[in-house]
Amino acid sequence: MQVDKTTARIQASGELAIRDLPFAPGTLVEVLVMGSVRSAAEREQEWARMMQAVQAQTISAEDIATEIDRPAAMRQALTAVAQAGTFATVDDVSAWQRELRVDRAQPGRED
Numbered sequence: 001m002q003v004d005k006t007t008a009r010i011q012a013s014g015e016l017a018i019r020d021l022p023f024a025p026g027t028l029v030e031v032l033v034m035g036s037v038r039s040a041a042e043r044e045q046e047w048a049r050m051m052q053a054v055q056a057q058t059i060s061a062e063d064i065a066t067e068i069d070r071p072a073a074m075r076q077a078l079t080a081v082a083q084a085g086t087f088a089t090v091d092d093v094s095a096w097q098r099e100l101r102v103d104r105a106q107p108g109r110e111d
Contacts, residue, residue: 007036028108
């Protein structure tokens with residue numbers, strides 16, 4: 001389940017508008033509205049603590065090298081799969097995918 005937490009202010013009209021949500025248009029979402037119990041200063045302090053924790057993390061040269069090498073490792077793995085002929089019998093990829101998904105229920109798609 002994808003969750004997005006944000007804050008917003010109720011407009012003078014009593015309406016609430018939330019913009020730039022990380023969901024595709026048309027996605028059915030559940031909405032829970034709660035009054036904020038923390039002051040702006042408390043939220044700011046929490047944000048500062050979180051940023052300090054993030055900044056305290058170190059990234060090693062090995063971590064960087066791993067990230068740089070990841071695409072090459074993926075290419076190597078995909079080449080090995082292709083050379084092994086793993087999917088050589090698949091003529092129509094779309095039909096193959098539909099066949100695989102027939103038995104699996106799709107969450108949120110009751111139709």
